[in-house]
Amino acid sequence: MFKIALTAAATALLANITAAQALSLTSPDIKPGGTIADEQVFNSFGCSGKNISPALTWSGAPAGAKSFALSVYDPDAPTGSGFWHWVIFNIPATVTSLPKGAGDPKSAAAPKDAVQSRTDFGVPGYGGPCPPKGDKPHRYQFTVFAVDIEKIDADENTSAAVIGFNLHFHTLAKATLTGLSRR
Numbered sequence: 001m002f003k004i005a006l007t008a009a010a011t012a013l014l015a016n017i018t019a020a021q022a023l024s025l026t027s028p029d030i031k032p033g034g035t036i037a038d039e040q041v042f043n044s045f046g047c048s049g050k051n052i053s054p055a056l057t058w059s060g061a062p063a064g065a066k067s068f069a070l071s072v073y074d075p076d077a078p079t080g081s082g083f084w085h086w087v088i089f090n091i092p093a094t095v096t097s098l099p100k101g102a103g104d105p106k107s108a109a110a111p112k113d114a115v116q117s118r119t120d121f122g123v124p125g126y127g128g129p130c131p132p133k134g135d136k137p138h139r140y141q142f143t144v145f146a147v148d149i150e151k152i153d154a155d156e157n158t159s160a161a162v163i164g165f166n167l168h169f170h171t172l173a174k175a176t177l178t179g180l181s182r183r
Contacts, residue, residue, distance in 0.1 A: 022060050022173070022175070023058060023059075023060045023061055023062070023144065023146055023173040023174060023175040024058060024059055024060050024175050025056060025057070025058045025142060025143070025144045025175040025176065025177045026056070026057050026058075026177065027054045027055055027056050027057070027142070027177060028054075028055055029054035029055055029100065030054050030142070030177060030179040031179075032177060032178065032179075033178060033179075033180065034179055034180065035179065035180050035181065036054075036128070036129050036140060036179040036180065036181045037054075038050070039052045040052055040053065040054055040128045040129065040179075041128045041129050041130060041181065042121075042127050042128040042129060042130035043128075044130070045130045046130070046133065047128075047129075047130035047183065049128050049129075049130075051126065051127065051128045052100060052101050052103075052104075052126075052128075053086065053098070053100065053101060053102055053103025053104070053126035053128075054100060054142075055097070055098065055099055055100040056070065056097060056098045056142060056144070056177075057096060057097040058096055058097070058144045058175060059096060060173075060175075061093075061096075061146040061172075061173065062146055062172045062173050064148055064172055065093050065146035065147065065148070065172055065173075066093050066147060066148060066149055066150045067089070067090055067091055067092060067093055067147045067149065067150050067151065067152075068089075068091040068092075068093065068095065068144055068145060068146060068147060069087070069088065069089035069090075069091065069144070069145040069147055069152070069163065069167055070086070070087075070088050070089075070091065070098065070142065070143065070144050070145070071084065071086060071087050071088075071141075071142075071143050071145075071160065071163070071164070072084070072085040072086040072087075072126070072140055072141065072142050072143075073085065073140070073141045073143070073160075074129070074131070074138050074139065074140055074141075075139060075141065076131070076135075076136070076137075076138040076139055077120075077131070077138065078132060078135070079120075083120045084119050084120045084160035084161075085119055085120070085121075085126065085127045085128065085129070085140065086103055086116070086119060086125070086126040086127065087116065087117045087118075087119060087160045087163050088102075088103070088110060088114055088115065088116045088117075089114065089115055089117070089147075089152050089154070089163055089167075090113055090114050090115050090150070090151050090152060091111050091114045092111055092112075092113060092114075092150075093150075095111045095114075098110065098111075102126075103116065103125050103126020104125055104126065105124050105125040105156070115152075115154065115155060115156060116156060117154060117155070117156050117157070117158045117159070117160065117163055118156065118157055118158065118159055118160070119160060120160065124156040124157075129179075129181035130181075130183075131181055131182055131183060133183050134183075135182065136182065137180040137181065137182040138180065138181055138182065139178050139179075139180060140178065140179045140180070140181060141176050141177075141178050142176065142177045142178070142179070143174055143175065143176045143177075144174065144175050145167050145171045145173075145174045146171065146172045146173040146174065147167065147170045147171060147172065148170050148171075148172050149170050152166045152167075152170070154166065
């Protein structure tokens with residue numbers, strides 16, 4: 001009986017230590033499950049936001065992380081396959097945040113050597129929420145990936161699906177922050 005109790009206590013302790021060290025993603029601009037601000041909304045397709053990517057910060061990366069990637073995905077888009085709003089990868093392992101506006105490929109806000117690849121809008125960089133008018137609120141999943149390689153061999157013309165394929169084989173940990181948008 002004592003051995004079972006000790007094993008259960010050790011398992012619980014390990015679970016608490018693992019949870020404390022888990023990768024997490026936060027933003028001062030998006031609260032978990034909260035509405036995404038107008039400045040982050042896309043500025044086209046009938047939407048009139050400012051299309052500014054939110055500030056994002058992550059912590060708790062595993063020791064073996066050699067780089068990070070980040071994606072924004074809408075699983076509720078009426079496409080049959082969701083909609084990719086942002087993909088940025090080859091973020092150096094020393095970087096643990098992206099400032100507001102880093103999703104503009106013309107700015108110098110993204111980390112040096114990071115690559116922003118093609119979204120489902122057809123161009124690289126951040127494309128904010130713009131769900132169909134009258135549709136239910138869409139979930140926008142901001143996901144950071146701790147990656148076990150320094151560089152994914154891809155460029156700004158690479159599709160989000162190909163980046164996702166590479167991340168599938170090289171992700172050590174990931175964390176997701178979900179915001180909502182509707183119009």
